[in-house]
Amino acid sequence: MVANAQKSPSTPPLARAEAPPADTSAVRRVAGIVALVILAALLWEGAKAFASSVDYALPIAGATLDLTVFNDQQLPHLGAIANAFVQPAQRNGPPLYSELLSASAFTLQMAIGGFLMGGIIGFALAVIFAHSRFMQGGCLPYVVASQTVPILAIAPMIVIWLGRAGFQELAIPVIAAYLTFFPVVIYSLRGLTAVPPTALELMNSYAASKWETLVKLRLPNALPHIFTALKLSATASVVGAIIGELPSGIQQGLGIAILNFARSYTQSPERLWATIVMAGAVGIGFFVVIVILERLIVRWKRPEDG
């Protein structure tokens, strides 16, 4: 009897690669971040300890290197910064962290406003540029040029103009939007136009309209690019909101806190540092929210694409 040796290729080559177990890579990533933070803290305190041990003067090749920047008035201990959060900023006032939290809430609100405004305007411009070479050629250089103008120079103008027009409260979001719309224009335009030619021919073969081609091909093709832009925009919007607060005269946000604590830096540097830590946390938090959104929306990518 002859066995049926001819095994039919009934099992088709299945998925090329299994997704790597997500939790171990996430754990490793978090471990890496924690390790970096610990390393930075060790460097910080190590530099201070070393500078203190040589009495803030290091003789090198006949000259003396001044290390007073590492003393407690210039660079506070990390413990002092942490302690500053729970101490009241003013006599009998609330603890600093509660002041900073409400300042952060205000700044974040302004940043989100600017982020949305910049995102919508940036995306709309990209759609227009993607469909009109004339508009792209005529306007894109000005979009690029807009980013070479120092934001500090135009922020007061925006405050004054919008104040005259009666839209004072829009000034900070508009200043933030000025920084955030740019990456959205550039990355969205790239995503909308970098479409494989055959993918477009396919749409043509279905006699699809421009609108259908935009919605079913160009837009999803652009999404990964758009998220790259939104991640840049998220952090830029926080910076933009802080800068926007300075000329606005509004006393609620992180911008004013930074300005005030910078003035009293020599008395209590740890307060400014605490505020910087808070501002950084706001920016990182916003960034992480966008990353999570990206994970939820751009689900089709193969694991190695990252």
Next chain:
Amino acid sequence: MGQKNVATVISIKNITKKFRGSDGEQVHAIDNINFDIVEGEFISLIGPSGCGKSTLLRMIADLIEPSEGTISVNGKSPRQARLDRDYGFVFQSPTLYDWRTVLQNVELPLEIMKYPKAKRRERAEEMLGLVELGSFVNKYPWQLSGGMQQRVSIARALAFEPTILLMDEPFGALDEMTRERMNNELLRIWTAIPHMTVVFVTHSIAEAVYLSDRVVVLSARPGRLATIIDVDLPRPRGPETRDLDQFFHLTSQVRHSLRGGVGDLSKVIE
């Protein structure tokens, strides 16, 4: 697959195509080609690289326009036939949309053609069953092999029931074993859909002979019609067909016609 009542489906008359190359020089891609394709026919266009076979297929599809001459598809201009969604097109690369699952990719033309949701799903599942990918509906394209991706693209091209299937070297990127399996798949699908006309561009002689009722041989630069070879191999065809004397005879006939033409034969794969 007899052709009892021969109705012309695609008519190609005096087609010439010239275009400007990237160096600004005028390229004479196709020169005065004439032939007709009848209903239900499986016809292959074969020729060396640069003979304009893909260009000719794209002109039938109204993806590009001829410089001279006329093409009619189902008695209409190619443009009208495209607007009427008379044909499905299969590209050399599967051209699946990464962000859509297998099922959603097959549903794409049906969405554009405003099929109701339930009907879309039903058609897409039916077509994926036909290409034997019924259990992969929820996978994303990157999770499939190249051959499977191309089967999805065939299912997508057939989903809206076009009467004509235009295929541009669909199996050119596959290995020989997979290609032969796909050839059998394609014949099975073509047989399953009555009256469907297939225009198939290839540079594989064996593939052209194995699949076709007729093989149109083109010569290169400019692309001219060298000859049309009738393939009277019995159907249904299968692995044993490739062992027939007649099969060898026909492949060498195609090969000789290709040599008779002017062109770079090193680019022709058997």
